[in-house]
Amino acid sequence: MQWIPFLLYVLVTSFTPGPNNIMSMAYASKSGYRNTLRFILGVAVGTTVIALLSSFFNLLLFSFIPKVKMWMSIFGGLYMVYLAMKMLMHKPRANEDQHEKLNSFISGLILQFINPKVILYAITANSTFIIPYYHSTVSLILFSCFLGFIGYASTSSWAVFGAIFQSFLRKYERAFHLVMGLLLLYSAIIIFLG
Template sequence: MNNSVAFLTYTLLTAFTPGPNNILAMSNTSKHGLKKSIGLIQGIFVGLLSVMILCSFFSVMLVNIIPTIKPAMTYIGAAYILWLAWHIVKSKPGENAGNVEKADSFMTGFFLQFVNIKIILYGITAISTFITPYYSSFFSIGGFTLLITVCGCAGTFTWAIFGAVFQNFFEKYSIIVNIIMALLLVYCAITLII
């Protein structure tokens, strides 16, 4: 993989930045504790794995059926990453917290993945721009699909355990943290194009 540093940077940044999964997990564990939120976290994992498998099939199908779409998918992926960077730079601490509903069931975590645009775009972008251009075997793509799922869940689980710590840190140093994360995403987008 030519862009392994960019792939890992993109995957980890996407997994650990605020999003519906991370905010919901943090909110639930702060209200109900980790033990009562395990069902939600398990639902997020199973749903995330399901969506990543669907994203893998979609990306492979597009690349195999329409090989000329690969350059377009690369530019779309780079544009999405740049949009994420812009969104991170202009975000304010706690602005997403009001959108989180109280829920702590497996089914809530599972079904959230199918409407979680961040996760769907994360999967399609990671697979179509970092994986399918370099790998075509079922086992390679399956391994990377599992890897990006585990990274995504690691971010969610980390937010669940250390939510209050991260919330305080992001609030205190939000401008610096946002700029650093945005610059890392810009680096990912540039490495895709060059």
């Protein structure tokens, strides 16, 4: 397994701004970390379920259609290039509207099933990094739990450091997106060369 590109992909994708992190930060800035914990746990459980479903779906595809492995790796690499380009082309926005949602476990859980970032994250991580090397049910469950834990860690850190991240991102937003985009490009290049 290509551990460095896998970890870079997982960390960059999880810790960059997205619906989970932004909502977690907004909830924590209004009602504190403790009251946001139920939303964060919903995100973690939802991410784990999406990762599990994705891993078994990908394993099923690989079992029945062995040639799909190459195409899934290409898709995963291209998706990482797409994410990198979005990061590199990102233009700072003065005031982003944040939709008010319920700060609850259920809303955190349900959000994962309509959040394209999480769905593509799980599909890409599984098809590109995990399924080509691991096939046992135990390993797929462990990797899915790991992806869910990273989801918990990212939304939790955004909640804890919400105010700090808000000011940091506003001040150094362009540099942050440049570094994250370059890390994603590196991961995609490793996939294409590997």
